[in-house]
Amino acid sequence: MLTPTLAARWHALTAPLLPDTTRREAELQRLADAYDAPERHYHTLGHIENLLNRVEAHPLQDGVVVELAVWYHDAVYDALRADNEAKSAEWALAFLQETSLEPTRRERVADLIRRTQDHTQPQPPADSDLLLFLDADLSILGAxxxxxxxxxxxxxxxxxxxxxxxxxxxxxxxxxxxxxxxxxxxxxxxxxxxxxxxxxxxxxxxxxxxxxxxxx
CATH class of the missing domain: 1.10.287 (Helix Hairpins)
Incomplete structure (x- = not known):
């Protein structure tokens, strides 16, 4: 469920990148509709809020990029498909092209999302933002x-x-x-x-x- 607190966090993140309130509201509603789909039980807005809380509790090199990746990393989720991460990255890029975020940082958001496809793969040891993002995504395992x-x-x-x-x-x-x-x-x-x-x-x-x- 999209709470006022979560909506406020979205606008605080995206307003500096896109002044158009109507467009930001529309994108937030589209994301909320995806995460609130009836076939979802874990990959919901609750998962997104938990990840935001996790990453915000630690120092980040580029907090905007990481938080955008959190919002979009499960935007597309079909349990029977293997391309959810790729499709979620495409969705993020489509929206970010409307913003003032630099192209290299847009692609960075997409790369973070794609890397959630397999958490057991080796990761760049010096990429602290990526490692924290991946750890936050798996944090439920240690609940x-x-x-x-x-x-x-x-x-x-x-x-x-x-x-x-x-x-x-x-x-x-x-x-x-x-x-x-x-x-x-x-x-x-x-x-x-x-x-x-x-x-x-x-x-x-x-x-x-x-x-x-x-x-x-």
Whole structure:
């Protein structure tokens, strides 16, 4: 749900780049409609707000670029497609071409979005903004046990069109890949806070899929 606080954050971010209030309002509504779609249960505006809170709590080299990437990184989300990140990046670029943001920074927003496609890939170790953005996107993995199970059930609902006999091995493969990654969280602060609980949560869900499935 689009709250007044979240709307205010959008306008504070974009007003310096685009004075046209009507156009900013229209884009915000378009994003809100996408994130509030009925088939979404985890990839919602709540996820966006959580990420904004995460990244704003740490120093950034280019906070505008990172926050724009947060807003757009799941703008396109179809659980049955593999090009969500690319399509989300295209959406961001289309809007940013209407703004005063420099072309190199527009492309930087798009690159951050594209890199969320696979969090297990090696990343540039000196790119602190990218690493924080990726860590924030994965932060749910290190949530409390109750919050993690809520997340796992929300993801299952987003894949409700996938039958259990296909979802179970597919989800298990994703969990095993994350567990096998030598690094889940790149930034020291978030690694110290989230790595151990994330691995416990991932292992617990993997175990659950090997037995009776997710707890109610």
């Amino acid at each position: 409390s046990e109750a919050a993690y199970w809520d997340y796992a059930r929300q993801i299952r609902r987003e894949y409700q069109l996938v039958p259990e006999e296909l979802y179970r091995p597919g989800r298990s493969k994703v969990l095993a890949k994350l567990l096998a990654a030598p690094v889940l969280f790149h930034t020291p602060a978030l690694r110290g806070e989230l790595d151990a609980p994330a691995r416990r949560n991932l292992q617990a869900e993997l175990n659950a899929w090997g037995q009776d499935g997710l707890p109610e």
